[in-house]
Amino acid sequence: MKEALYYTYEEDKIKCHLCPHYCLLAEGQNGRCQVRKVEDNRLITITYNQVSAVALDPIEKKPLFHFYPGSQILSLGTVGCNLKCKFCQNHNIVHDTESRTETITPKEAVHLALDYNSIGIAYTYSEPLVWYEYILETAQLAYQKGLKNVLVTNGMINPEPLKELLPYIDAVNLDVKAFTEDFYREICKGSLNPVKRTAELVYQDILLEITTLLIPGLNDSEEEIKELVDWIATLDISIPLHFSRYFPQYQLDIPPTSIDSLIRAKEIADKKLDYVYLGNVEGQEYRNTYCPKCNKEVISRNYNSVQINLDGKSCSNCGQEIKVIL
Incomplete structure (x- = not known):
């Protein structure tokens, strides 16, 4: 355990300022993320040094298609998340804080990345931003050793802690769950606006790619896809967008996304964005990068x-x- 950053005292309680939930906690209570807790009148992070998953992955698996393509990166995850998506793909580790973990210190993580001849470390699987203190320390050490740092995140973080972390981050895959507040509130127990704000802070100086899992009847209407694409285009038309195919998981049993629906979404996005990809589908052509000018x-x-x-x-x-x- 380690004392958390970004909290204040409010009378007899503690308010966490890491993410937009601003959890107000009494002694012994956990935040919505499940991994930040009040103990002995301090906010502590109970997953510091605790790793639930370790793997050497292709960078394309994050997915990051425009960041050192063909390279390998050490991927680390813990438990906990500040959203509660009904379709969570990693619910077995994200929402089970009793999941088995092993202790890997920031120094050990960096040495592991070097031993594997990895380009760096990807913080992924669960929500890395609620693992904030560990990632900040590890990323700083990795940066000193010339390694790259990658976040695969839902983007639910407040600007101040994000700005402290970003100087050590080289690439971000931002999971934009949908493009309506209703979806975020009802399906994910979160909010869209903080995610948009994260994207706006990230894209200017760091390679940003965006992923949206298309779920039939919930976030795959042409109108919503157009709004998502228009927003990305206002930031930068060269931001890569990944539409990923949904399969039933966790608490959602809607049938899988049709291939036709994914192709239609790609056709919409291709009209305004330079790089659009499809995930969880067969077909190499949906994973290749084509020149936006001549289509080579x-x-x-x-x-x-x-x-x-x-x-x-x-x-x-x-x-x-x-x-x-x-």
Whole structure:
């Protein structure tokens, strides 16, 4: 356990300022994230150094398609989340705080990444931002060793702690669950506006990719997809967007997303965004990167390898610059 950052005293209670829930907690109570708790009149983080999952993954699995394509990254996760999505893909570790964990200190995590010859560390699986103190310390150490730091996050964090963390982060995959407040409130127990604010803070200086899991009848209408795409386009048309196929999980038993629905969403997004991908579907063409100017295939991805067909960072056919970090 470690004393948490970002909290204040409010009479006989403690208010957490890490995320927009602003949990007001009495002695012995846990926040909505389940992993920040008041003990001995302090806010502590009960998952500091506690890791529930460790793997060496292709960077494309995050998914990050424009950040060192073809590389491997050490992925770490713990337990806990400040949302309660009914369709949670990792509910077995996210919402089970009794899940078995092992102790890996920040120094050990960095040494592990170096031993694996990884490009760095991805904080993923559960919600990394509620693991804030561990990630901040680990990311700083990794940065000093020349390693990269990646967040795979729901984006539910307040601006001040986010701004403290971002100087040590190199890429973010932001999970935008939907583009309505109703969906966030009813399906995820959260809010859309803080997620949009996170994106607006991240994209200016850090490689940002966005993922949306399309769920039939809940967030896959053409109108909502257009609104999502329009918002991304106002930030930067070169932000990669991943539409991912939903399958029944956790508390949601709606049938899987149809392939036609995913293709239709991609067609809508392709009209305004340079890079749009489909996840959880067959078909290499939905994973490849194409030049936004001449449509030449510039990065080919299959499940075993990645082939980069660029002249530096430009299309070898027309010279168009491709937004990618190599």
